[in-house]
Amino acid sequence: MTSLARYSEDLEVPPLSGGARAAVLLLALGSEGASRVLKHMAPNEIVALRQAAASLNEVLPEQIEAVVEEFSDTFKRGPIFPGPSQQMTKLLKSALTENEFQSLFPNERQDDIDRILYADTRNVWEAMAEMEGAVLAGKLSGEHPHIVALLLSKLPSDVAVTIIKACDPSMRNDIMRRMLMVKPLAAPVQALFETHVREAYLVTGDDADNGSSHMMLANVINRMDKTDGNELIEVIETDMPEDAEQLKKLLFAFEDIPTMPARARLTLFDGIAADTVIMALRGADETIRESVLAAHGARARRMIEAELGQNVQPLKQDIDAARREIANLALEMAGAGTIQLRDEEGSE
Structure with a gap:
């Protein structure tokens, strides 16, 4: 319900009562101001306002x-807006078309917006900052140094210093060096990272997995741009070649499809909708396109090729989403042992 509608219910103004006060306030705004308010009101609220005005x-x-x-006093006393950022996002999405919103905020995909509005991930760093540094340092000892560097970069400097002092000296130097190279994470990767931190350090339980840090970093890299991901692997490979090799086994992107065994490609694409395949192949290079098409029967291949021949210009985010869906399914199937992402002897 809008703040205007809330105002109409509970305030006690002697000369007028109920919806009459909201109706008077709306009339006082004039046609231009009222039209802006009405855009954010439910149909039943608008009907109630007209009925209230008719009774005056x-x-x-x-x-x-x-x-x-x-109304001014009530507005000042509020809290009418529980979260300005959330309220503003909702207001903008209701006032703008989806294309207008996307053009103004290209980095905010729908899943990011939903996370901002509904997911309780924004206090994770405050909760981490309240933990005892020595205790947290002990828990972080099992994480990859780059994950620790990312985590510390999100905490207040005094908290980060306490944790670094409590770390093993050899790990401490590596972490500090990596902190100099930390770059801001893309919104989806940031959400994934916060989820990992919450589950690993803020949720009670003793089911931590020794390979969780490698899996976490692999999940981050799998969602990064291919070039950025390769650069991160090179950084890790310089000082920790064994860790880099473990990470490589967990990495897979849509661009890696040509390196898959032929049988694995057949199994993978047997469970993917044609529409997803068509979207993912938009703009793909010839090597990737041929590898994917070869995994389909003659009839399906002709249909996909016919669709790709159409002069269609889909949004880049839709293409990326389709490619990510295929890569995620490949990783899921590989984790279940259904397919191999690469020939064992051909692994680099």
Whole structure:
């Protein structure tokens, strides 16, 4: 319900009551101001306002002034807006078309918006900052140094210093060096990272997995741009070649499909909808396209090729989403032992 509608229910203004106060306030805004407010009101609220206005006779200037003053006082006393960022996002999405919103905020995909509005991940760093440094340092000893560097970069400097002091000296130097190279994470990767931190350090339980840090970093890299991901692997490979090799086994992107065994490609694409395949192949290079098409029967291949021949320009985010869906399924099937992502002897 809008703040205007809430105002109409509980305030006690002697000359007017109920929806009449909201109706008077809306009339006082004039046609231009009222039209902006009405856009954010539910149909039943608008009907109620009209009925309230119909019940009024002449409204005196003193009554209008009293209503405006009461509303102003209530607004100041609020909290009418529990979260300005959330309220503003909701307001913008209701006032703008989806294309307009995307053009203004290209980095905010729908899943990111939903996370901002509904997911309770924004206090994870406050909770981490309240933990005892020595205790947290002990828990972080099993993480990959780059994950620790990312985590510390999100904490207040005094908290980070306490944790670093409690770390093993050899790990401490590596972490500090990596902190100099930390770059801001993309929103989806940031959400994934926060989820890992919450589950690993803020949720009670003793089921931690020794390979969780490698899996976490692999999940991050799998969602990064291919070039950025390769650069990160090179950084890790310089000082920790064994860790880099473990990570490589967990990495897979849509661009890696040509390196898959032929049988694995057949199994993978047997469970993927044609529409997803077509979207993912938009703009793909010839090597990838041929590898994917070869995994389909003659009839399906002709249909996909016919669709790709159409002059269609889909959104890049839709193409990326389709490619990510295919890569995620490949990783899931590999984890279940259904397919191999690469020939064992051909692994680099």
